Amino acid sequence: MCQQCSVVSSLRIPAIPKVTDGPASGGVRPSPAVPGHAGVRIVARLPIADAVQIVVTEATPRDPLTKAAPKLGTLFGSEDGKYLAAALGEPLLQGLNEIAEKKPRDPVGYLANFLYNLTMDGNAPAAPAAAPGAAQEGPVLRAEGLPDMTAVGNEAVLQRSDSQGSDLVPPESAFNVSNRDEFGQSPLHFAAARAHGRGGLMQLMNDVDLNPALRDELYRTARDVAIQAGLLENVAEIDRWVLSLAARGSTDRLAEMLLAGYDYILGAREGPDVGIVDVAAQRGHNETVAFLESIPAFEERRDRVLRAVRMGGGQGTQEVAELLQVGDSRARLLATARNTMGRCSLHVAVLCQQEQLVAFLAHNFPETLAVGDNLERTALHYAMGVEGVESLSKLLIKAGAKRVAKDLKGRQPSYYFMNKSDIQNLQEEEEAQLI
Incomplete structure (x- = not known):
């Protein structure tokens, strides 16, 4: 021919x-x-x-x-x-x-x-029914x-089996599980947007025991909603409820709020000269006092990690490695901590398409794979909507990311492979943070 x-x-x-x-x-x-x-x-x-x-x-x-x-x-x-x-x-x-x-x-x-x-x-x-006697060889x-994402030299070796993804679940919450709607709003968001009788909102918060740090689609906590609605009584009630946690020595709840990006903990005050640290100290909760005093340093280090991840390159990668020492339990908390937009370090690394940092974080801090953002989207949800989907999704899946995890809108990661606009908007938000 x-x-x-x-x-x-x-x-x-x-x-x-x-x-x-x-x-x-x-x-x-x-x-x-x-x-x-x-x-x-x-x-x-x-x-x-x-x-x-x-x-x-x-x-x-x-x-x-x-x-x-x-x-x-x-x-x-x-x-x-x-x-x-x-x-x-x-x-x-x-x-x-x-x-x-x-x-x-x-x-x-x-x-x-x-x-x-x-x-x-x-x-x-x-698929049509197989012919009689045809061999069934599976999908x-x-x-x-897919090829193993095994790195060479100083890069991380990602050998985790996909079955391990089922073990990567967020730690059990100290709060009750909140049934949030598809826009990320919990019952607290709705309660904060309407007026109550004296002490009514605080009583509701005691009854439902929900995390006030959860953010909706617009990155608002229930406290933010109350501020926007002009209901200062509700803002004061929420702050009093946070003070009550310190008074009871509920360090675990306060820590969970901090890791979820709640930035109003230290702003809760019992009076002009009595802050939340004083309330915990007066009741002898030394562990809670130590935790509250460590919050500014923790938030500063968390923000440094996220800035370094956005910057990437040799300098950014080196700084992330210094801040997140492998094997240090405090580094695990920093890696999984979310900012006021609900994103942890792995979320940001994927949005900025920092492949080397994605490999480092996913391999050394696999807990980040299960962290959801303000709408419970994981890093794999994000990876499906960015330009480097091929390499990033392989890295995350080999590290154990769950491919069937659903966000609050009921969408699996694969949805964003065909519908990228939401993730592209998040990328623009991260790019704005670099300016």
């Missing part, structure tokens, strides 16, 4: 319109050429009920598709070919269209991610089959 001939390998169900090099007939429009394969284009807009076609024009002997053409023709003319068309044709066409439009650096990895995420969303067509795509 000469080099300038055309090879058409088709997988047919009914007859299809003839595809030529000229204008497409019957509403069929050839897609652009496939990167890396001279003279190859995919007819990717045919309905699967009609056909799947690979069109090779101006083939070259060194092109892999040219060599594979005889085998493809034999396969596509068989019953196996019909099965593949019905089971995989539509997802493959969608994936090839996506690759043709976005031209990723790693088309094979991008296609694998696309097909996996499509099946996780439940949008892929069900075609397995996440375990």
